[in-house]
Structure formats: C-alpha cells, structure tokens
Amino acid sequence: MPYIIADDLPDQPAGIRFRALLDRPQILRMPGAHLGIAALLAKKAGFEALYMSGAAMSATMGLPDLGMITVDDVAWHIRQVVRASALPVLVDGDTGYGEALNVMHMVRCFEEAGAGAVHLEDQLLPKKCGHLNDKKLAGADEMCAKVAAARRARRNLVVIARTDAVASEGMDAAVDRAKRYLDAGADAIFPEALVTADMFREFAARMPGVKLLANMTEFGRTPFFTAEEFQAMGYAMVIWPVSHLRIAARAMEDLYTAIAREGGTHTCVDRMQTRTQLYETINYHAYESLDASLIATVVPEAMPQGS
Known part of the structure; x- marks a missing residue:
C-alpha cells in the first residue's frame, strides 16, 4: 500500500532505515526506480529499497549521462519517489557536482529530499558511464576530500564511495583507493565495471568486513549474475540501475x-x-x-x- 496524504510518515530517517537493511545478512536488492510510479510498482513487487540512477534520470530528461543534470533535478526525482513509496533510496551522486563544498550541498539537499544513501565516484567531469571506455579519474586525494566532506555534511545518510579505477589503473590501485576512501569516512565501497566473477571475488577478499555494492547493468562489461551469486561472492548490495528505463x-x-x-x-x-x-x-x-x-x-x- 503506498503512503498517502493522511498517513503517518516513517518514524525513522531514511538513512537509519537504509543502514538497518544493509546490516541484515541477506544481500540488499535495489532495482532502479527514479519515478514515483516506478517506485510504487517496485514496492508492490516486494522490494524494500530502491536505486536512483543518474543515467536513468538524465535519459528521462532527454540528456546523456555526462554529468549534465543538477542537484535540483535529482532532488525533484528523490522527492517524488520517497513521497510515493516511503522506501529508503540509494541515489547516484555522480562526482558530487563540484568540489568539497558542492558535495556538502548535495548531501544536505539529497537528505532533506528523503534519500537514505548516496554514492560518489572518482571520475572527473565530463564523467561517463562506468562501463564505457576512456574514463578520466580524479586523484585519490581529491576523492578523499569529497568523501570526507560528504561524511561531515550528512546527518544519517549512508555514504558509498565508488571507484572506477579497475579499468584504467588495475585491481591493486582500485583496492588501495577503496581503503583510502574508507579511511576518509565512506560507509561502503562500490567497485565499478568488474568483468569476471574472479574479479568480484578478489575485490571482496581484499576488503574483508567491508560492505560492497555490485552493479548489474545490461549491455555493459559485467556478465549476468543473480543477487544470490553476488552475495556468494561477498557483496552486500546489488543494483539494477537502468533496467526499468530500458524496458519502458x-x-x-x-x-x-x-x-x-x-x-x-x-x-x-x-x-x-x-x-x-x-x-x-x-x-x-x-x-x-x-x-x-x-x-x-x-x-x-x-x-x-x-x-
């Protein structure tokens, strides 16, 4: 049943509810749902949390996923999804819309709109889908500053750091970056564009005790795996970011x-x-x-x- 105007809202902030779902032993499954009606349909199917993809929001606006949408564009989508479903959502924060101060502004706006979690990526603008070629990485120090800024600005929001380093710098560099992002204040890590089961297993083995996010996007570099397979490989969360948009x-x-x-x-x-x-x-x-x-x-x- 969707929440309606006269219903009581959830009695805990979205970030706390997201963290409680993440702390359970089973993998947290989050299909993409960046529109109110998509959120209602996903909730009806039994999902307890949702993902909001920058690529899906951009495409809905007739734009490519090159970091062109704004904080306000995304906050508008967050508000309708949260109002419709009252579910905690993980939101794609792209590169943070600028430097540290911009990241803090983004975190406050997203949390006030109702988001439960956000992920930041270590690319430079113009950013690209993580499964495309020639991604340009920010320096690790720059990304750490953004993660620290997000941590400082959040109240309850879960902060996830995404690294795109595997494709251009290799596994060792990606693991090193991930560890630095955790030290800077990230709650979880999102290793993007891993291309084999062995790579997923290796990354997880080298990040013991860390909550990890897997991305199961179609037409990308990652083979098809189920949620259960990702869990067996050591992952705590999985997203299907643009599947709903592609079908629609x-x-x-x-x-x-x-x-x-x-x-x-x-x-x-x-x-x-x-x-x-x-x-x-x-x-x-x-x-x-x-x-x-x-x-x-x-x-x-x-x-x-x-x-």
Whole structure:
C-alpha cells in the first residue's frame, strides 16, 4: 500500500532505515526506480529499497549521462519517489557536482529530499558511464576530500564511495583507493565495471568486513549474475540501475511506431496496464476518499467498440 496524504510518515530517517537493511545478512536488492510510479510498482513487487540512477534520470530528461543534470533535478526525482513509496533510496551522486563544498550541498539537499544513501565516484567531469571506455579519474586525494566532506555534511545518510579505477589503473590501485576512501569516512565501497566473477571475488577478499555494492547493468562489461551469486561472492548490495528505463523506453518506442503505422493504439491494448490496474497502483480511490467533496469514480469496465 503506498503512503498517502493522511498517513503517518516513517518514524525513522531514511538513512537509519537504509543502514538497518544493509546490516541484515541477506544481500540488499535495489532495482532502479527514479519515478514515483516506478517506485510504487517496485514496492508492490516486494522490494524494500530502491536505486536512483543518474543515467536513468538524465535519459528521462532527454540528456546523456555526462554529468549534465543538477542537484535540483535529482532532488525533484528523490522527492517524488520517497513521497510515493516511503522506501529508503540509494541515489547516484555522480562526482558530487563540484568540489568539497558542492558535495556538502548535495548531501544536505539529497537528505532533506528523503534519500537514505548516496554514492560518489572518482571520475572527473565530463564523467561517463562506468562501463564505457576512456574514463578520466580524479586523484585519490581529491576523492578523499569529497568523501570526507560528504561524511561531515550528512546527518544519517549512508555514504558509498565508488571507484572506477579497475579499468584504467588495475585491481591493486582500485583496492588501495577503496581503503583510502574508507579511511576518509565512506560507509561502503562500490567497485565499478568488474568483468569476471574472479574479479568480484578478489575485490571482496581484499576488503574483508567491508560492505560492497555490485552493479548489474545490461549491455555493459559485467556478465549476468543473480543477487544470490553476488552475495556468494561477498557483496552486500546489488543494483539494477537502468533496467526499468530500458524496458519502458522500448515499450514506448513500440507504441509510437504502432500509432504511426496503424493510426491508433488498438493493437497495443493487450500490453497496457488497464485503468483499474493504474488506479490500484497509485491508490486513486484512497486519495479520493480523503476529500468528501469528490464523488467516487466509477471505472469503465471495458472500452466502447467503434461503430
């Protein structure tokens, strides 16, 4: 059941609730959900925390994932996801939108919007998807300063440091960076773009006792692994960052193609969520019942047929 206007909000900050989920023995599964309706559908499927991808938010705005969106853009997405689902969310903080002071501003904005966790990456702008070539890394000292700034600014927010160093500097450098980020105040580590199970196992073995995040993105460098397989390799969290957007974008593309080709949506209706299902998802009638001046809506049971 989604939270609605008259319901009580959760009695603990999102960061505390995220940390409690992370402290359980089982891996924390977080599908991407950067829109309110996606958050409701993920919650309905049983997920207890969500991930908000910068790539997904950028693409939704018609932009590439090159660090072009702003703190306010992301905070707008956070507010709707948290309002809709009341679930703790891990938010992609990219490179922190600048230097240490910008990172502190980002952390405060994201936490005030309702985020439970954020991850920062050690790339330079213009940043790229972690699974693409020619990523430019910031110096370890610079990244440590950002991590320390995030730690100082947060109240309860969980701070995760992402390193993209494996691809360009190798495993030893990535592990060294990760250890330095932990010393600077990170709560967990996100090693990006590992390409084999052996690499995932090695990184975990060299970071004993550290909470690690795995990224299961499609069309990238990482082979397909299940949540259970990641857990067996030593990982405490896994995200599927852009999967929901890819599914939705393909469905929209098919719809527009059908309308252009056939002059209507009649061949696509069987692939649509019905009005009843949509209203159940967004809890339409519960909202309606809060206002006595509204007459209860009667949902049409079937589409009228043309003459």
